[in-house]
Amino acid sequence: MKLYGTPPTRATRPIWLLNELDIDCEIIPLDIPAGEHQGEAFLAINPFGKAPALVDGTLAMAESVAIMMYLAEAHGGERFLPTDPAERARMHQWNLFLVTEIEQPLWRMGLHTVIYPEAERIPADVPLARRDCLRMLAPLEAHLQGRDYMVGSSLTVADFNAAYTLDWADEDGGLLEASPNCRRFVERMYARPKAPPRIAEAFARLNAGEVPPCYRADIALEQRVLPCV
Numbered sequence: 001m002k003l004y005g006t007p008p009t010r011a012t013r014p015i016w017l018l019n020e021l022d023i024d025c026e027i028i029p030l031d032i033p034a035g036e037h038q039g040e041a042f043l044a045i046n047p048f049g050k051a052p053a054l055v056d057g058t059l060a061m062a063e064s065v066a067i068m069m070y071l072a073e074a075h076g077g078e079r080f081l082p083t084d085p086a087e088r089a090r091m092h093q094w095n096l097f098l099v100t101e102i103e104q105p106l107w108r109m110g111l112h113t114v115i116y117p118e119a120e121r122i123p124a125d126v127p128l129a130r131r132d133c134l135r136m137l138a139p140l141e142a143h144l145q146g147r148d149y150m151v152g153s154s155l156t157v158a159d160f161n162a163a164y165t166l167d168w169a170d171e172d173g174g175l176l177e178a179s180p181n182c183r184r185f186v187e188r189m190y191a192r193p194k195a196p197p198r199i200a201e202a203f204a205r206l207n208a209g210e211v212p213p214c215y216r217a218d219i220a221l222e223q224r225v226l227p228c229v
């Protein structure tokens with residue numbers, strides 16, 4: 001099995017599950033700033049031209065949360081998946097909420113501050129995206145009041161997704177300032193022994209020319225240090 005992409009990109013989501021589920025996988029860095037994700041070889045694996053992508057036998061697939069679900073369903077036994085249909089539905093609800101309502105405005109903020117070429121940025125969208133994100137963080141903050149898990153009484157895929165997405169919110173403009181429950185949740189999840197590095201740490205390692213130390217010792221990682229967006 002091969003996973004393309006490294007922290008701090010969204011590849012962090014499936015890498016966290018690979019670690020937690022003890023799945024053997026080769027992690028292959030992609031040089032995004034150099035355009036490797038748009039090269040012919042990678043586009044043959046993931047026509048979307050984005051990290052992460054997973055190759056498992058004849059399956060080649062994209063989308064970080066879909067890859068998490070596949071890993072849990074195909075290789076994780078019963079772990080991190082509610083068996084009760086209502087709880088399973090809640091897990092899907094939160095997974096979609098996290099990427100469409102929390103990550104999407106964070107991504108807009110990133111695009112219009114650092115990712116798009118300066119001439120293409122729309123600075124006026126940044127405060128709007130920030131507002132949209134804060135609006136959607138409020139019900140999530142209320143949901144986490146007195147709760148250890150996103151769904152039910154044990155860990156599910158949604159907890160790992162939530163921890164990564166909320167870490168991003170914390171990292172980008174300190175959006176968790178008024179969300180102590182979200183912050184506590186992120187800290188508790190990242191204290192797990194098999195957690196990947198937090199986004200800030202992964203960026204710091206990359207900037208220092210190191211490979212982020214996020215993989216089990218037996219997961220092969222090509223030793224290329226790359227700047228990531």
Ligand SMILES: N[C@@H](CCC(=O)N[C@@H](CS)C(=O)NCC(=O)O)C(=O)O
Pocket residue numbers: 008009010011032037049050051052062063064065229
């Ligand atoms: N919805 C996708 C988003 C993937 C994505 O945008 N990945 C970024 C890295 S975190 C990327 O490949 N960016 C390069 C680009 O958009 O050209 C997912 O969750 O997998």
